[in-house]
Amino acid sequence: MATNDGSPVPARTRPVTRRQFATCAAAAAAGFVLTACGPKRLYEMPRARLTQAIRDMEARYAAQYGTTVSVSDAPPIAGVEFAYALDISRCIGCRRCVYACVDENNQSRDSQVHWIRVFSMEKGKGVDFTEADPYYAPAEVPEEGHFYVPVACQQCKNAPCTKVCPTGATWTEPDGIVVIDYDWCIGCRYCMAACPYGARHFNWSEPTIPKAALNTNTHYLGNRPRPKGVVEKCTFCIQRTRNGRYPACVEVCPVGARKFGNLLDPASEIRYIIEHKRVMVLKEDLNTLPKFFYFYAT
Amino acid sequence: MNFLRLFARFVRGSVFLVLRGNSAYWAWIAVLLALIASGGIAYARQVTEGLGITAMRDQVSWGFYIGNFTFLVGVAAAAVVLVIPAYVYEWKPIREIVIYGELLAVSAIIMCLLFVLVDIGRPDRFWHLLPPAGHLNFPYSILAWDVLVLNIYFVINFVVVTHILYRAFSGQHYNPRIVVPMVLLSIPMAVGIHTVTAFLFNGLAARPYWNSSILAPQFLASAFCSGPAILLIVVQLLRRFSRFEIQDAAISKIAELMAYAMFLNLFLHGAEAFKEFYSNTEHVLYTRYWFLGLGDHRTLVPYAWTAVGLNVLAFVLFIVPGARRNWISLNIGCVATYAGCYIDKGMGLIIPGLTPDALGEIYVYYPTMTELRVAAGIFALGFLLFTLMLKVAVPITLGEFHGGTAGQPGGASQHA
Numbered sequence: 001m002a003t004n005d006g007s008p009v010p011a012r013t014r015p016v017t018r019r020q021f022a023t024c025a026a027a028a029a030a031g032f033v034l035t036a037c038g039p040k041r042l043y044e045m046p047r048a049r050l051t052q053a054i055r056d057m058e059a060r061y062a063a064q065y066g067t068t069v070s071v072s073d074a075p076p077i078a079g080v081e082f083a084y085a086l087d088i089s090r091c092i093g094c095r096r097c098v099y100a101c102v103d104e105n106n107q108s109r110d111s112q113v114h115w116i117r118v119f120s121m122e123k124g125k126g127v128d129f130t131e132a133d134p135y136y137a138p139a140e141v142p143e144e145g146h147f148y149v150p151v152a153c154q155q156c157k158n159a160p161c162t163k164v165c166p167t168g169a170t171w172t173e174p175d176g177i178v179v180i181d182y183d184w185c186i187g188c189r190y191c192m193a194a195c196p197y198g199a200r201h202f203n204w205s206e207p208t209i210p211k212a213a214l215n216t217n218t219h220y221l222g223n224r225p226r227p228k229g230v231v232e233k234c235t236f237c238i239q240r241t242r243n244g245r246y247p248a249c250v251e252v253c254p255v256g257a258r259k260f261g262n263l264l265d266p267a268s269e270i271r272y273i274i275e276h277k278r279v280m281v282l283k284e285d286l287n288t289l290p291k292f293f294y295f296y297a298t
Numbered sequence: 299m300n301f302l303r304l305f306a307r308f309v310r311g312s313v314f315l316v317l318r319g320n321s322a323y324w325a326w327i328a329v330l331l332a333l334i335a336s337g338g339i340a341y342a343r344q345v346t347e348g349l350g351i352t353a354m355r356d357q358v359s360w361g362f363y364i365g366n367f368t369f370l371v372g373v374a375a376a377a378v379v380l381v382i383p384a385y386v387y388e389w390k391p392i393r394e395i396v397i398y399g400e401l402l403a404v405s406a407i408i409m410c411l412l413f414v415l416v417d418i419g420r421p422d423r424f425w426h427l428l429p430p431a432g433h434l435n436f437p438y439s440i441l442a443w444d445v446l447v448l449n450i451y452f453v454i455n456f457v458v459v460t461h462i463l464y465r466a467f468s469g470q471h472y473n474p475r476i477v478v479p480m481v482l483l484s485i486p487m488a489v490g491i492h493t494v495t496a497f498l499f500n501g502l503a504a505r506p507y508w509n510s511s512i513l514a515p516q517f518l519a520s521a522f523c524s525g526p527a528i529l530l531i532v533v534q535l536l537r538r539f540s541r542f543e544i545q546d547a548a549i550s551k552i553a554e555l556m557a558y559a560m561f562l563n564l565f566l567h568g569a570e571a572f573k574e575f576y577s578n579t580e581h582v583l584y585t586r587y588w589f590l591g592l593g594d595h596r597t598l599v600p601y602a603w604t605a606v607g608l609n610v611l612a613f614v615l616f617i618v619p620g621a622r623r624n625w626i627s628l629n630i631g632c633v634a635t636y637a638g639c640y641i642d643k644g645m646g647l648i649i650p651g652l653t654p655d656a657l658g659e660i661y662v663y664y665p666t667m668t669e670l671r672v673a674a675g676i677f678a679l680g681f682l683l684f685t686l687m688l689k690v691a692v693p694i695t696l697g698e699f700h701g702g703t704a705g706q707p708g709g710a711s712q713h714a
Contacts, residue, residue, distance in 0.1 A: 041433060111350065119657065129658035130583065151657060160504060166441035167426045168433045184433075186426050187349075187419020190441050192359040196504035198656040202359060202419065204350035228348045229419025286503045 042181040042220065043171055054220055061218075061225055065209075069216045071224050074242040076175035082236050083176070083263040083291040084247075085273045086150060088127075089298045090257035093118055093141040093148035097249035097258065101152075104237060104248035105223040106215055108207030115201065115234040116152040116249060123147055127282075127294075152249075153178060153199035153234035154282060154290035161191035161200060170231075176263070176291055177236050179221035185230040192231060196283050197290075200233045236260070263291065304468055304701045311699055312690045319689075326685065330678040337675010340668045341416055349419055351668045357661035358652045360417070362669045365644035366676070367413035369524065371448070371495045372517065372643060374406040376525025377455055378488035379555060385481050391548035395533055396481075397462055397695060400455045401687045402529055407452040409680035416672050440498045447494050451487045454480055459691070466694045468701045492517045499651065507584035507651040510573075516566040517643070522559035523612070524639035526552050527632040532688075534629070540692050550622055556635065557616035563639075564609055587660075588650040595660050598649060601641050608638030 016024070045053060054071045061069035098116045107113040120136035121127060123145050132149070142148065159178050162170050169184040170191060192200045206228040218224040219239035226232050237247035241260070250258040261270035273279065279293040319327075344351055354361045377399035384393040415421055426432040427445055436442040458480050465472040496514035503509050530552060536542045574585040586592060591599045615621045615631035622628050654660045665673075693699035 117657070130580070130654060132658055134657070134659060160502065163435075163438045164441065164502075166435050166439040166445065168435040169426070184423070184426055185420065186423045188414075188417070188441065189359045189419070190439070190498075192356065193499075193652070194502050194504055196656050198356065198659075201356050203348070204355065205348040227420075231419075 041168060041184045043168060043184075050220075057220065057224060064225070065211050065214050065216075067211065067214065067216060069214070069218060069224075072217075072219045072239055072242075074219065074239075076173050076177075077242065079262075079264055081176040081263045081291070082155070082241060083261065083270045083274075083293065084155070084236065085259040085270055085277075085279065085293040085295055087257040087259070087297045088147060088149060088294050089296045090255045091118075091148045091150060092255055093120055093136070093143075093146070094254065096252045096254060097150060100248045100252035101234070103213065104215055104240075105235075106207075106209050106218070106225050107232075108203065108205075108209065109213070110208045111205055113201050113203070113207070113232065115199075115232075116150050117198070118148055118150040120146050120148055149294070151197055151199070151282070152292070153236075154197050154288065154292040155234075155236060157289035157291060158287055160194040160196065160286075160288060164190045164194045166190065173221070173238075175242070177221075177238055177241075178233070179235055179238065180231060180233065181221075182224070182226045182230045182232065187229040187231065189231065196286050196288060200231050202231050203228050307701055308464070308467055315693060315699060316686050316689050327682070330682040330685070333674045333678035334682065335675075337672050337678065340671035341675065344416070344668055344672065345421065351666060353663050353666045353669065355661060355663075357655040357659055358649065358663040360648050360652065361663055362645065362665040362673055363413050363417035365648040366673055367410050367417070368495060368499075368647060369640055369644040370406045370410045370413065370680075371491055372521035372524045372639065373528060374403045374410065374451065374491060374525065375488045375518075375521035376406070376529045377403040378485055379522050379526050379559075380529070380552070381481050381484060383551065383555070385478065389551070391545040392551065394695070395529070395544060395548065397459055397691060398532060398536070398688065399525070399529055400459045401684060401691060402525070402532070403455045404452065404459065405680045405684040405687070406525075407448055407455070408683060409676050410448060411452075412676045412679065413673075416676065440494060440501055443494045444491075444498055447487065447490045451484070451491050454484045454487055458484070463691055463694050466697075467699065488521075489518065492521050499647070504656055505584075505651050506581035507588075508647075510570060512566050512570050516563060516570070519559050519563035519566055520639045520643050523556050523563060523635045524643070526556050527612075527635040527639070530632050531629065532684075534625075536688070536692060541696055541698075542692055546623070549628070550619075553616045553622040553628060553631065554619075556631075557613060557622070560609060560613040560616060560635065564613060567606075567642075583654060584650045587653055588646065592654070592660060595662065597662055597664070598646070601646060605638050605641035605646055608634040609642065612638060 042050065042053070050073055054073050057071045058069055061071070095118050098114050098118060101107070101116050102109070102112075102114065105115060107115060117134050119129065119132035119134050120143070121132050125131050127149055136143070136146075155172075155176055155178055157172075157176070159172055162172060162178060166188060167184060167186055169186070170178065170180045172178050187202070189202055192202060203226055207226055209225065214225070215223060217239060219235075219242070222235040222238035237245075237249075241247060246260055247258075250260045259269055259273055261268035263270060265271065273295060274293060277295040277297060279295040281288075281290040281293060352361065352363075377396065380392050380396045380399040383389040384396050415424065418424070427434055427442075434442045434445065436446070458477055461476055462472045493514045496517040499505070499508035500510070500513045530549060533544055533549065537544055571585060571589070574582045583592065587595065588598055588602045591597075612631045612635040615627050615634070622631065649663055653663070690699070
């Protein structure tokens with residue numbers, strides 16, 4: 001075989017044989033099928049691929065927000081299961097937690113998404129949500145005769161929201177945090193119908209976060225920016241708590257009503273509260289086993 | 299090759315049939331196409347702007363779309379209501395219209411799937427539900443079950459009608475070894491799609507209005523009313539506009555079956571209302587919102603009582619033999635059933651289920667223009683599909699359109 005000018009064809013450009021072609025084609029097809037069928041949910045993604053996926057996320061956010069965004073893939077810590085306790089007798093209804101959460105967790109500013117909602121209740125009526133007002137706006141809090149019950153995701157051990165998800169886009173992590181894969185959620189909102197605490201929120205339009213306000217310290221299962229059309233919720237500030245920090249709402253609370261810690265550590269504050277105070281959970285009859293406790297310290 | 303030639307003739311003949319019609323036919327098609335276009339434009343805007351242009355919010359996170367979906371699952375039962383008397387009890391007069399019931403079921407399921415598609419926030423990720431590329435959370439998610447049973451029911455009905463029509467077209471009798479087992483299988487499958495769709499709501503302890511074991515039987519009862527209600531009207535139209543014949547006895551028999559189903563529907567509703575109001579626990583809130591309103595929030599009350607009134611009216615008209623044999627009262631009964639069940643099982647199921655929301659807030663939901671247009675577009679698409687399928691199926695079953703060597707293309711006669 002020769003080229004136009006008569007020189008011999010170099011070995012590497014020799015035409016492929018039918019067998020070589022078939023082998024390559026089969027390998028390519030197998031590779032394609034394996035890639036297509038391989039795990040794409042963050043839930044089951046092997047470490048190596050997760051690293052790549054996170055690099056892609058960082059590049060995407062950098063382009064979108066014009067700044068360096070770090071996406072952490074900090075795994076759960078062995079021997080840690082997070083729990084939360086809120087002292088109803090201390091809460092003054094100032095909603096600082098609501099807005100600290102918005103800033104920390106990159107919630108949409110317009111339209112507003114709030115992972116924490118605070119309910120104003122009348123003292124005579126007790127904890128009764130049908131009589132509660134989430135839109136209270138007095139000149140000053142606390143109001144006479146009122147007390148306040150903030151509600152966010154209760155991180156249920158027996159979570160009704162995760163089992164209904166048709167695509168397996170939401171699950172409970174080994175440290176007890178219920179998380180959502182924003183890249184896998186199809187936005188059917190079945191989990192929102194299943195949640196007894198109104199804790200799940202949908203991005204009804206493209207979320208807006210001013211570039212300057214973006215918290216660039218994110219976690220892939222937590223506060224990284226979300227797209228339109230998916231569900232989001234409180235993750236116990238997974239980007240902080242897996243690094244040994246408190247959730248933003250705990251830090252900001254001016255009256256120290258919010259307590260957080262490791263349920264598996266007998267010396268933790270959360271264990272002290274559960275063992276020594278009168279704690280309750282919301283809608284106990286539903287057997288959701290929340291890891292979010294309410295108590296009256298005084 | 300013979301098959302290919304026959305198939306080509308079938309396609310050519312079908313196109314010929316579909317393009318033939320009087321001015322009423324073309325006006326109907328034009329209206330449907332206009333609605334589809336309007337729905338398509340509205341949906342395109344919804345995709346770009348997000349579901350925020352619907353009235354749904356975190357408090358009422360499902361609305362008009364899922365309501366229509368639930369209702370149409372009921373309509374898909376039409377086929378089975380006819381299959382049972384026709385095949386199980388060998389009642390000949392109904393057998394001729396089973397095929398139309400199945401065509402209706404096929405159209406209804408397509409509408410169902412479209413209503414789910416327009417409701418989800420990320421339609422571009424629909425494939426996430428489809429293994430092996432996606433992941434279906436089976437058996438934990440009831441929505442995963444629903445995806446399965448709806449598609450199986452769709453395939454069964456599609457295969458049966460295609461087989462019967464194709465055999466009739468090629469001049470053969472259908473193969474009972476294929477049709478009878480499939481038709482029999484479609485009975486438990488129809489029960490299945492309703493049960494699973496009811497369980498979709500029923501399984502949510504967070505929503506006491508849905509968390510009632512009476513929901514699945516009530517779904518079945520109302521489905522056995524709403525499906526045939528449409529079919530009875532269609533059959534009368536066919537009788538009027540084609541050579542298609544059906545005995546009055548068959549129509550009357552279906553109306554009688556609907557009366558029993560409607561009785562059961564009303565009875566189950568009554569049983570649920572009794573339990574809620576008499577025990578008067580905090581869970582009565584939702585039933586109260588539907589029937590009586592909560593404080594100043596009385597938006598749904600007129601709908602609730604309209605539905606009750608229509609359903610009772612339909613029951614009376616169908617149970618009295620004289621009334622169901624009178625064409626006027628029969629059709630009033632059909633429209634009343636359709637409207638009653640539409641309110642009851644659509645918005646009447648979804649909205650009180652979600653209002654007040656999980657934390658007691660009352661958000662008054664009223665579908666926006668976008669939702670109405672998208673929904674009208676989907677209904678129009680379903681009706682267009684049904685019309686076109688009938689346009690081909692009726693001449694086949696009448697023997698006017700067949701693969702023989704008649705003068706017309708594909709053997710289609712002028713009559714269609």
